Amino acid sequence: MPGLTSPPSPAGDTAALRAALTASDYTVDGVEDLLGDLASAALRREQTVPARRVLTARSGDPRATLAALFVLGAQQSRAAVDTALPGVRTAGAEALGLVRSAGHDDGDPVRAVVDLRPYAATDAGGPVQWWLASDLGELATSRRLAADHVLGAGGASTTLAQVTVRDRVGRVLDLGTGCGIQALHAARHADAVVGTDISHRALDFARFNVALNAAAADVELREGSMLEPVADERFDLVVSNPPFVITPRSGAAGAAVASALGEFEYRDGGRAADDLVRDLITGVGQVLAPGGVAQMLVNWEHRRGEPWTDRVGAWLDASGLDGWVIERELLDPAEYAETWIRDGGTTPEREPDAWEAAYGAWLDDFAARDVEAVGFGLVTLRRPSDGGTPDGRLRRLEEHHGTLRQPLGAHLAASLAAHEWLAARDDAVLSTERLVVAGDVTEERYLTPGAADPNVVIVRQGDGLGRGIQASTGLAAFVGVCDGELTVAQIVGALAALLDVGADDLAAELLPAVRGLVRDGFLAPA
Incomplete structure (x- = not known):
C-alpha cells in the first residue's frame, strides 16, 4: 500500500569503506568472475536463483558475502561481514547506515x-569503476517501493x-541527480558540478x-524543483534524467493511480501528460552559457493525427x-502502463486489485488525449556561441x-x-x-548476378549511430577519393569530366549530400 517508509540514508566517513x-575485490569484474556467466546473466534479468x-x-x-548482503538482501553472519569489510567490520558499516545487526556475537x-x-x-572520457549506494529494490525486499525510494x-x-x-x-548541472551517478561522471571533466533534486x-x-x-x-548539492535552485546561473553542460x-494526474484516472500506487519522487514529476518534458526543453536555455549543451532522456506522447516530430x-x-x-x-499505451506499474513493485500476482485499477486508469488517461504511443x-540542445x-x-x-x-557522447560532440x-x-x-573519410566508414556494393556494375551502393559508418546512406554513383565516387589531397571543387570537377556531366549540375547534386555526410561523421575536414 502507499505510505511505505524508508530507513535513514547513509552518512559518515567513507575512506575506510572504500579501502x-x-x-x-567487490568490483563488477570481481563479482561476475565469482558468479560465472550463467548466474550473472540471470541476475541482469532480475532472476536471483x-x-x-x-x-x-x-x-x-x-565477494559472496557482500553481494548476497547488499544486492540480494540476504542476511549474513556478523563474522562473515567482519571478514568481508576489513577495517570497517559490522560495527563500522552499521555506523554508516549500511546494515543492521541483531546482536554482537559472530553468528548473529x-x-x-x-x-x-x-x-x-x-x-566518452573512458572507463570508470565505483560503488553506488541506493535503496534496496524489490529484488531484495519482495515488496513495492516507498514513495521516497532512491534508485541506483x-x-x-x-x-x-x-x-x-x-x-x-x-x-555542469546535474538536474534531478538522484543517487548522484551523473554528477560523478561529470566531475571527471568539469571544474565544478551542481546537483539538484527535489528529494532530500x-x-x-x-x-x-x-x-x-x-x-x-x-560537487555541490542543492534541494529544489527543476531549475529553481540554479535560477540566474549559467552552465556549460546540463545533464538530466528527470522524473x-x-x-x-487529473480526474478519476489520477485519483485511481494515486490510491492504488501512490507517487514516487524519482519518477513522478507532478505534471500532466508530457508537460514537464516540454517545459524543461523550452526552459533549460535559461541556464545554458553560450555554447553550452543540455542532454536529457525523456518521454513524449504520440497523439492521433499529429506527428510526434511536429509536437x-x-x-x-x-x-x-x-x-x-x-x-x-516506442511503447503502446498498454506496454507503457505495464512497464511503470511493475517499476514501482506492484505486480498482478501480488496485488491484483491495485494492478487492475492502475492499469485501467493509465489507459483512460491516454485515451482522453488520443495518445497512440x-x-x-x-x-540534445545547445545554445549557439554567437x-x-x-x-x-x-x-x-x-x-x-x-x-x-x-559510448555515443564523442560522436554527438563531433556532430554538433x-x-x-x-x-x-x-x-x-x-x-x-x-x-x-572517417576511419569507421565502409562501402557495400550490391550487384545483380552477372552484372558488371552495382545497382545499389551503401556507404555505412561503423561507429556512432551506424547510419547507412544509399549513394549515387557520383556520391560514392566522391567519398572514395576524399583523402585530404584535393578540394571539394577539384573532386567535383574531375568527376564531372569522368561522368560526362556539367560540373555545376554535379555540384548541385552532391554538395547537399556532402554536407549531410560531414554532419553525420562520414566525412571530416582534413
Whole structure:
C-alpha cells in the first residue's frame, strides 16, 4: 500500500569503506568472475536463483558475502561481514547506515539497510569503476517501493552517461541527480558540478556516493524543483534524467493511480501528460552559457493525427536552441502502463486489485488525449556561441530504434561541432575545403548476378549511430577519393569530366549530400 517508509540514508566517513571494498575485490569484474556467466546473466534479468546458489556455495568468499548482503538482501553472519569489510567490520558499516545487526556475537544475523553495489561503465572520457549506494529494490525486499525510494544506476542512467558529451568544461548541472551517478561522471571533466533534486533523501545518497568515489571533486548539492535552485546561473553542460514518467494526474484516472500506487519522487514529476518534458526543453536555455549543451532522456506522447516530430519540434522552436531529438524506443499505451506499474513493485500476482485499477486508469488517461504511443529517447540542445539565427539552427528529429555503438557522447560532440563548421561555410567556401573519410566508414556494393556494375551502393559508418546512406554513383565516387589531397571543387570537377556531366549540375547534386555526410561523421575536414 502507499505510505511505505524508508530507513535513514547513509552518512559518515567513507575512506575506510572504500579501502575495504577494494581489498575484498567487490568490483563488477570481481563479482561476475565469482558468479560465472550463467548466474550473472540471470541476475541482469532480475532472476536471483542461479546467483543465490553460487553465493551459497562460495559463502567463505568476501565477494559472496557482500553481494548476497547488499544486492540480494540476504542476511549474513556478523563474522562473515567482519571478514568481508576489513577495517570497517559490522560495527563500522552499521555506523554508516549500511546494515543492521541483531546482536554482537559472530553468528548473529546482519541485514543490509541499503543497496551497495559495484558500478562499472565507459563514457566518452573512458572507463570508470565505483560503488553506488541506493535503496534496496524489490529484488531484495519482495515488496513495492516507498514513495521516497532512491534508485541506483539503472539502464537509463547508464545510457545517459554514455551519450553525454565529455568535453572539458567549467560548470555542469546535474538536474534531478538522484543517487548522484551523473554528477560523478561529470566531475571527471568539469571544474565544478551542481546537483539538484527535489528529494532530500536522494541528495543524502548522492553526497555519500560522491564522498565514497570522488571525495576531492567540487560537487555541490542543492534541494529544489527543476531549475529553481540554479535560477540566474549559467552552465556549460546540463545533464538530466528527470522524473519524466507520464502518470495520470487529473480526474478519476489520477485519483485511481494515486490510491492504488501512490507517487514516487524519482519518477513522478507532478505534471500532466508530457508537460514537464516540454517545459524543461523550452526552459533549460535559461541556464545554458553560450555554447553550452543540455542532454536529457525523456518521454513524449504520440497523439492521433499529429506527428510526434511536429509536437516535439514545436518545443525545439520555442527553446531558441539548437535541437536534436533521437527517439530510441516506442511503447503502446498498454506496454507503457505495464512497464511503470511493475517499476514501482506492484505486480498482478501480488496485488491484483491495485494492478487492475492502475492499469485501467493509465489507459483512460491516454485515451482522453488520443495518445497512440509514447516515445522515449535522447534530447540534445545547445545554445549557439554567437546567438545564431533561426535559419542556421540545428533542428533534427529522427527515429533510431536499432542498436548503438556506445559510448555515443564523442560522436554527438563531433556532430554538433560539424554543424557549426558547416553553418559558417556556404557552398562556395565549402568547395575550397579538403575532406577525409572517417576511419569507421565502409562501402557495400550490391550487384545483380552477372552484372558488371552495382545497382545499389551503401556507404555505412561503423561507429556512432551506424547510419547507412544509399549513394549515387557520383556520391560514392566522391567519398572514395576524399583523402585530404584535393578540394571539394577539384573532386567535383574531375568527376564531372569522368561522368560526362556539367560540373555545376554535379555540384548541385552532391554538395547537399556532402554536407549531410560531414554532419553525420562520414566525412571530416582534413
